Structure formats: C-alpha cells, structure tokens
Amino acid sequence: MKHRCNTWACFAAILLLAGCNDRSAGEIAAAPVEAVAAPAPLHKVRFLLNSGFSGANAWFLVADERGYFRDEGIEVEFVPGRGAFTAAGRMVEEGFDVGYGDIQAAYEQAAKVPGKAPVGVYMVMDTSPSVIILSAASPVTSAEQLTGLTITGHATDVALNTFEQYASRTGLDPASVKIVSNDGNWRVLIGLLDERKSDALFGYLSTSSAAIRTAGGEVASRLRFLKFRDAVPELYGSALMLSPDLMREHPEVARGLVAAVNRGVMETLCKPREAIDLLVAHDQKQNAEVELGRLMDTIDDMGGSKLIARQGVGDIDRARMLAGLKLTVSVRKLPREPRVEEVFHRDLLPPPTSRTPCSSPDPRT
Incomplete structure (x- = not known):
C-alpha cells in the first residue's frame, strides 16, 4: 500500500x-x-439570479468561471430566478445573501419591511429595460392610444409591475387598460399578439427580441416597442443587491462580491463574444447568436456604450433615484417612503477608473 x-x-x-x-x-x-x-476557508453565499444564466447576465458566469469570487475568498451558489421583479421579495422571504433584480421591487420591500429589505450596491441597468410590446402592424404609436386595449404579461413581469409609473408620466389612466396575466412562455405570448388575442404585451425588449430570433424571425419586421425609459427616465433597472445581514456581519465579503462582479461586467462589456462563448460552453443548449443579441440589447438597457464609456457602470444619480422612489411610493401606494440610503449604498463601489470598460463594446470579440 x-x-x-x-x-x-x-x-x-x-x-x-x-x-x-x-x-x-x-x-x-x-x-x-x-x-x-x-488557506482560509471560502465564505459561502447563496446568490439568487433574475433567471438562469443567459446573455442578459453573462457577467456573473464570467466572474465565477474565471475565479474572481474565489480571489475575494468567496464561494457562490447560484440559484436560477423567476424574474427580476421577484428577486427582492425572495431575498427577504428565503434568506438569500445576494440577488440580482429590479431595484423598484427593492423600493417596495424597503417600504414594507424596513431593515430587512435587500440593498442595491451596484447598478447594472442605468435605464428601465421595460417596454410595451406591439405587433409591427399595430396602429398604436403612443401610450395614450393604449386606452381600452388589452395588455398581457406574466404576473411578475417588471413592466407590468411598474406600469403605474409609466402611465402616470404619459397621461394614461391605468384603469382604462385591461391587464391580463398569462404565465405562458414567450412563444405563447407572441402567439397571442400574432393572433390578435392581445393588443400588446408587457416585457423586456431583450427578452421578446430573443424569442423572435430563436424562432428565426427578424425583430424589426415583427415587433415595435414603447420604451419606459423614454417616458419615465427616473426609473432604473436591475442591480446587484445584498442582504442587510451580510453587509453588517461580513463587510469584507460584501466589498469582495461587488469587486468580483465588477470585474465580470467590465470583461463582458469589452469582449461580449468571449462572454457568450463561455456561456455556451457552460450550457450547450444556448444559441450563441441569440444570446449575443440579448447581451447587446441589455448593454443598451445599461445606457448604451457611449454613456457607459463616459460615466462607467455601478453608480447612481441620487436625485434621479429619489425622484423614482417618490414616484413608486405614490403610484404603488406603499406604506412609507424609504430614504435613498435604505435602498442603495454607494460606498462598496470600486473606484470609477475600475468601473469604466473599453470605449465601445464590440460584438465580434
């Protein structure tokens, strides 16, 4: 022996x-x-994603596969999510340490369960990714024309759950629109649009466009969009969120998580194709071209390459967030108005020079 x-x-x-x-x-x-x-043992955290891994969140996989979390002494267990708007609530209810999801949902949790709600620490989407999805043949060209129409979407969809904010800024009475909940997949939802069983859909531009590309279609010939960001610029999109317990009890882990995610984001923005290649290697069922398109649409939701090059990723404008917070509290009739500092902490952000990627994301690399 x-x-x-x-x-x-x-x-x-x-x-x-x-x-x-x-x-x-x-x-x-x-x-x-x-x-x-x-060597010191790795600190284990449970991380709730907005969905499974896709082009829309590829930076988390990049950070994990390239060892950036381990570099910070962290081991991450990723859990696929059920939609960006559900992340904040599930973090509270199920005790996740880390989450990625819509920041407006975090506002609502902070209003309802102060001290327990997750806190945004790294803003990924500088603008709202939500849209009203129309058939390319639809006569609707403005929000006011939605009066009397039917809009269908998942009950947990971000656009559906921030529709009051959109309506308030466009002069549309939300009660004048018939909202139908349908938890079918995107093939089913777009089928409703094609068959004229619904006048419009709630969703993300990136998600609905990916569904069209998956079926071999051309987005421009099939769909048009009313973008929330054009009407409600004070709304943000998805952010990296941490539990208050993790931030209080393990501040070094909290800072390390933000640093690792930032590295993944920067590398994904500079070399999108490499990130998608890694995604497909991780899950061979993924369609590389569809997911690359989803990623590039998501980069547009982050403000676009020019804004990213100018101001970087991760930070917020406090006055703008306050305006969006006040609007959300008002139209959603929340029980209290949280302070900005309750819903977003800027002190864990890496320096600005570390949060500014190459000047223009190139989908070929």
Whole structure:
C-alpha cells in the first residue's frame, strides 16, 4: 500500500531534510517545526439570479468561471430566478445573501419591511429595460392610444409591475387598460399578439427580441416597442443587491462580491463574444447568436456604450433615484417612503477608473 503524505506535512519534512548537511540529527530533532498556515476557508453565499444564466447576465458566469469570487475568498451558489421583479421579495422571504433584480421591487420591500429589505450596491441597468410590446402592424404609436386595449404579461413581469409609473408620466389612466396575466412562455405570448388575442404585451425588449430570433424571425419586421425609459427616465433597472445581514456581519465579503462582479461586467462589456462563448460552453443548449443579441440589447438597457464609456457602470444619480422612489411610493401606494440610503449604498463601489470598460463594446470579440 502506497503512503501519500499530506501536502503541508510533506512541505515541512522537505524543509527539515534541506538542513541535514549543516545540522546534526539531534539539532534537527530538537528544532521546533513551524506550522504552515492552511488557506482560509471560502465564505459561502447563496446568490439568487433574475433567471438562469443567459446573455442578459453573462457577467456573473464570467466572474465565477474565471475565479474572481474565489480571489475575494468567496464561494457562490447560484440559484436560477423567476424574474427580476421577484428577486427582492425572495431575498427577504428565503434568506438569500445576494440577488440580482429590479431595484423598484427593492423600493417596495424597503417600504414594507424596513431593515430587512435587500440593498442595491451596484447598478447594472442605468435605464428601465421595460417596454410595451406591439405587433409591427399595430396602429398604436403612443401610450395614450393604449386606452381600452388589452395588455398581457406574466404576473411578475417588471413592466407590468411598474406600469403605474409609466402611465402616470404619459397621461394614461391605468384603469382604462385591461391587464391580463398569462404565465405562458414567450412563444405563447407572441402567439397571442400574432393572433390578435392581445393588443400588446408587457416585457423586456431583450427578452421578446430573443424569442423572435430563436424562432428565426427578424425583430424589426415583427415587433415595435414603447420604451419606459423614454417616458419615465427616473426609473432604473436591475442591480446587484445584498442582504442587510451580510453587509453588517461580513463587510469584507460584501466589498469582495461587488469587486468580483465588477470585474465580470467590465470583461463582458469589452469582449461580449468571449462572454457568450463561455456561456455556451457552460450550457450547450444556448444559441450563441441569440444570446449575443440579448447581451447587446441589455448593454443598451445599461445606457448604451457611449454613456457607459463616459460615466462607467455601478453608480447612481441620487436625485434621479429619489425622484423614482417618490414616484413608486405614490403610484404603488406603499406604506412609507424609504430614504435613498435604505435602498442603495454607494460606498462598496470600486473606484470609477475600475468601473469604466473599453470605449465601445464590440460584438465580434
């Protein structure tokens, strides 16, 4: 039977033998052996995503696969989500340490369960990604024309759950629109649009466009969009969120998480194609071209390459967030108005120079 020594014991033995030529056996035997410290155990966290891995969140996979979390002493267990608007609530109810989802949902949690709600620490989407999805043949060109029409969407969809904000800024009475909940997949939802069983859909431009591309269609010939960001610029999109307990009890882990995610985001923005190649290697069922398109649409939701190059990623404009917070509290009839500092902390952000990627994301790299 072969005997294999423990790595640290072997290393100590080698150090002892190396001194045999200069020291007697007695001296060696008497000499104390200094223990070699084992590496510190990784701090484990549970991370709730907005969905499974896709082009829309590829930076988290990049950070994990390239070891950036481990560099910070962190081991991440990723859990696929059920939509960006559900992330904040599930973090509270199910005790997740980290989450990625819509910041307006975090406002609502902070209003309802102060002190327990997740806190945004790194803003990924500088603008709302939500849209009203129309058939390319639809006569509707403005929000006011939605009066009396039917809009269908998932009950947990961000656009559906921030529709009051959109309506309030466009002069549309939300009660004048018939909202229908349908939890079918995007093939089903777009089918309702094609069959004129629904006048419009709630969703993300990136998600609905990916569904069209998956079926081999051309987005411009099939769909048009009324974008929330054009009407409600004070709304943000998805952010990295941390639990208050993690931030309070393990501040070094909180800072490390933000640093690791930022590295993943920067590399994904500079070399989108590499990020998608990694995604497809992780899950071969993914369609590389569809997911690359989803990623590029998501970059547009982050403000676009020019804005990203100018101001970087991760930070917020406090006055703008306050305006969006006040609007959300008012139209959603929340029980209290949280302070901005309750819903977003800026002090964990890396320096601005570390949050500014290459000037223009190139989908070929």
